[in-house]
Amino acid sequence: MDFYKNKEMQLEQVLPLIVEQLALGKTVRFYPRGVSMLPLLRENIDSVVLASVPPALKKYDLPLYRRDDGQFILHRIVRVEGDTYTCMGDNQHIPEPGVRRDQMVALVTGFYRGDRYHRVTEPGYAIYCRVHCAVRSLRHLWRRGKNWLRRHLA
Amino acid sequence: MSYYRIADLTVQMDTYGRTKEQAALYACPPCPNPDIRIQSEPERVKAAYPRLSDEECEYLASGSSFYRQLLDFDGMMLHSSAVIMDGKAYLFTADSGTGKSTHTRLWQQVFGDDRARILNDDKPAVRLVDGVWYAYGTPWSGKAPTSTNACASVAGIAIIERAPENSIHPAGGLETVQMLLRQVNKPNDPRLRGRVLELLDDLMTRVPVWKLQCNMDPEAARVAYAAMSGAIGCE
Amino acid sequence: MLKLKEGFVLRQVARETVVIPSGNEINLNMMITLNETGEFLWDYLTRGTDAEELVAALLGEYDVDETTARSSVDAFVAKLNEYGFLQE
Numbered sequence: 001m002d003f004y005k006n007k008e009m010q011l012e013q014v015l016p017l018i019v020e021q022l023a024l025g026k027t028v029r030f031y032p033r034g035v036s037m038l039p040l041l042r043e044n045i046d047s048v049v050l051a052s053v054p055p056a057l058k059k060y061d062l063p064l065y066r067r068d069d070g071q072f073i074l075h076r077i078v079r080v081e082g083d084t085y086t087c088m089g090d091n092q093h094i095p096e097p098g099v100r101r102d103q104m105v106a107l108v109t110g111f112y113r114g115d116r117y118h119r120v121t122e123p124g125y126a127i128y129c130r131v132h133c134a135v136r137s138l139r140h141l142w143r144r145g146k147n148w149l150r151r152h153l154a
Numbered sequence: 155m156s157y158y159r160i161a162d163l164t165v166q167m168d169t170y171g172r173t174k175e176q177a178a179l180y181a182c183p184p185c186p187n188p189d190i191r192i193q194s195e196p197e198r199v200k201a202a203y204p205r206l207s208d209e210e211c212e213y214l215a216s217g218s219s220f221y222r223q224l225l226d227f228d229g230m231m232l233h234s235s236a237v238i239m240d241g242k243a244y245l246f247t248a249d250s251g252t253g254k255s256t257h258t259r260l261w262q263q264v265f266g267d268d269r270a271r272i273l274n275d276d277k278p279a280v281r282l283v284d285g286v287w288y289a290y291g292t293p294w295s296g297k298a299p300t301s302t303n304a305c306a307s308v309a310g311i312a313i314i315e316r317a318p319e320n321s322i323h324p325a326g327g328l329e330t331v332q333m334l335l336r337q338v339n340k341p342n343d344p345r346l347r348g349r350v351l352e353l354l355d356d357l358m359t360r361v362p363v364w365k366l367q368c369n370m371d372p373e374a375a376r377v378a379y380a381a382m383s384g385a386i387g388c389e
Numbered sequence: 390m391l392k393l394k395e396g397f398v399l400r401q402v403a404r405e406t407v408v409i410p411s412g413n414e415i416n417l418n419m420m421i422t423l424n425e426t427g428e429f430l431w432d433y434l435t436r437g438t439d440a441e442e443l444v445a446a447l448l449g450e451y452d453v454d455e456t457t458a459r460s461s462v463d464a465f466v467a468k469l470n471e472y473g474f475l476q477e
Contacts, residue, residue, distance in 0.1 A: 001453055001461035003427030004468065005405070013403035014417060021415055030417035039327035049414065113328065127355045128331045134359040135326070142324050 011072045015105070022052040022106055029112075032074045036089030037062075040128070041074075046113050048074065050106035057085060057101075060129040062108040062120070065099055072105070078133055090132055157184050161229055161279040161290040162305065165220065167192035171209035173216050177293035179303045190223040192216050217277065217294040221339055225349040229281030233337040234311070236273040236289050237261045238302065242309035243273055243289035244382055245280075246366070247337045252314050255298075257368060260375040275300040280308060280357065287361050310362045310382035317367035320377040325365040334358065391466060392437035392476045399423070399431060408474065419472050426451065430465070434475075440466065 011018070011030075018028050031047045041048065050064055057063060061077045065087070078095055079086035088095040110119045118125055158165045158180040166188040169177065196211035199218075203211070221231050234247035235254035239261065246254045254275075261270040276296030278289050287308045295301035313325055313333055334354060340347055364382060368374035396411045406428055408421045423431060429450060430443055440462050447458040469475050 001426065001447070001451070001457055002424060003430055003461065003465045005422040005424055007422070009403065009405070009407070009417070009420065009422065011417075013405070014420075017400070017402050017409070017415075018417075026412075027414045028417060029414055047416075047418070118328070123351050124328060124331045124335055127335075127351060127358065128328045130355055131331065131358040132326060135324075135362075138324075138362070 012070065018050070018106065022050065025052070027051050027109065028106065036091050037074060037076075038091040040090050040113075040132075041111065046111060048108045049110040049112075051109045053104045053107050057104065057107070060126075060133070063087075063104045064106045064108070065103040066105055067103070074108070076129070076133070090136075093136065155184070157182050157188060158293070159303075160190075160220070160292055161224065161227070161281050162283070162288075163189040163224070163227055165190045165192060167194075167216060167220075169194065169212060169216055171212060172299075173209075173213045173293060176295060176299050176301065179291070179301065180293060189227065190220060192219045192223075194219050213294070217292075218339065220292070220294070222341055222343075222346055224279060224281070225341075225346055225353070227281060228283070228353065229279050230338055230350060230353050231277040231279050231292065231294065232311075232334075233277060235275050236278040236291075237270050238273050238289075238304055238306045239265060239270045239379070240383075241306055242383070243278075243306040244309055244378070245278065245289060245311045246314050246378075247311060247334065248314040249336065253316060253368075253370065254314060256370060257314055257366075257374060257378070260370070260372055261379070264372045264375040265379070271302050271304070272300045273302050273304060273306070282353070282356060282360075285360075287357055308361050309384075310364055311357075312364040312366040312378060312382060315365065315367045316369065318369060320366075320368045320371070320374045322364050322366045322368075322377055322381045325363045330363060330365070331358070334363070390437060390476075391434060391439055391443070393434050393469075393474055394476050397474055399428070421468070421472060421474075427465070430462075434469075 021028050028050045029047050031044060032041055033043060035043065053063065057077055059077055059080055062074065063077065064072060064074050066072055075087040075089045077085045078088045083101055085099045086095045086097040087099050108120060110117060155166055155168055158167060158177055159182040160180050164182065164185045194212060194215035196208060196215040199211040199215045224230060232245060232247060234245040235258040236243055236245045237258045246257050248254050258272055273289060274291045274295045275298050277292055277294040279292050280287055280289050288305050289308050290305045291301040291303050293301065338350055338354060340350055366378050397408055398411045400407055400409050406423045408423065409415050433443055433446060443462045444455065444458045447453055448455060
């Protein structure tokens with residue numbers, strides 16, 4: 001005999017609730033799926049706290065947005081071009097241009113890494129964002145180089 | 155008044171004891187307009203750490219005065235052991251007691267102490283000059299008076315962790331930033347604090363940062379050197 | 390004594406009944422979706438109850454044997470505790 005359903009609700013299903021909570025000035029916490037925001041957000045370990053989208057978004061902001069196919073995405077803004085944004089996960093190398101303001105659902109204002117809460121305004125996080133975006137391609141090259149060597153020297 | 159040339163800056167400093175002894179290497183002729191005038195306030199250090207001797211307080215206070223003024227010359231001191239090899243500087247940082255000095259001694263053991271020279275064992279200065287980060291010896295080299303009055307561009311910074319096996323990877327993520335933030339002084343003055351953050355940001359962007367997991371075998375030095383010097387890792 | 394902490398409310402979300410905190414932050418991964426029997430027990434939990442009363446209520450309302458009812462209640466209480474819904 002069961003009293004609750006074990007299935008997890010999809011963001012899609014709870015979107016009205018999220019929108020309502022954010023509009024009331026409340027925050028929403030959830031555990032993002034996938035690996036695209038590594039090394040910052042580890043699946044099933046780290047969670048983010050979302051608040052409503054402010055009037056202007058900036059480079060390095062981390063919004064939750066919805067693609068036109070309905071998919072929810074949590075990726076970092078790496079470029080602002082007029083009224084659209086280019087977004088990319090910290091663990092990705094291909095940017096997604098043309099994300100519109102009306103696709104933005106919420107903005108990350110803080111996150112839990114394990115049990116420890118971090119605000120996005122703390123200095124360490126700000127440095128992480130800038131440095132990570134700046135050296136991303138170098139790190140990628142290093143990994144590829146090392147794999148190449150492993151293949152050719154082994 | 156005595157004058158010193160530290161991190162390519164002229165420094166006026168009146169000091170004594172260990173600070174003076176360790177500064178002797180950097181002495182230079184008097185100069186009418188020094189870049190930095192050390193105003194050490196050992197009594198403030200004494201108030202915070204009453205158990206330290208007057209001489210130790212003077213050492214910390216003079217270092218702190220230098221550090222605060224260095225920030226306006228695009229420089230800071232990074233808690234690390236630095237070694238110069240083949241004209242490049244390699245910095246190893248970690249919380250105290252992890253084995254920074256032990257590791258740089260391995261470099262000397264493996265590559266010879268004429269080729270691998272200890273630049274500074276505790277607080278080398280790093281400075282951004284024309285888009286390049288350089289490391290310099292300073293008199294603030296910890297208890298061991300191990301410093302070299304030399305300068306070299308920084309090839310890499312490694313965060314040391316002890317491990318049974320030796321390995322090295324590019325370091326990234328929030329933990330890396332937090333780790334490096336722990337290894338620099340963060341003045342209370344908001345403007346200077348902001349400078350520290352800006353400089354650290356630039357340093358981490360321009361200089362490769364590694365996580366070195368190592369033991370105390372000479373192999374650790376070879377593993378670190380191979381990656382940090384760029385001998386492996388690029389197509 | 391089993392009693393819900395203050396500030397949890399039942400909400401209809403996407404045609405499901407979910408338990409959410411009425412406070413300033415909701416955690417989407419700590420939402421429980423109740424079914425009809427869950428909703429039935431919820432009222433008891435809101436005003437304060439114990440496992441015996443829940444089992445008795447289930448036996449009176451549903452066609453279920455006591456062993457099943459008891460183990461189901463225990464599992465439910467464990468789940469509510471895991472999510473931090475119950476008062477200490």
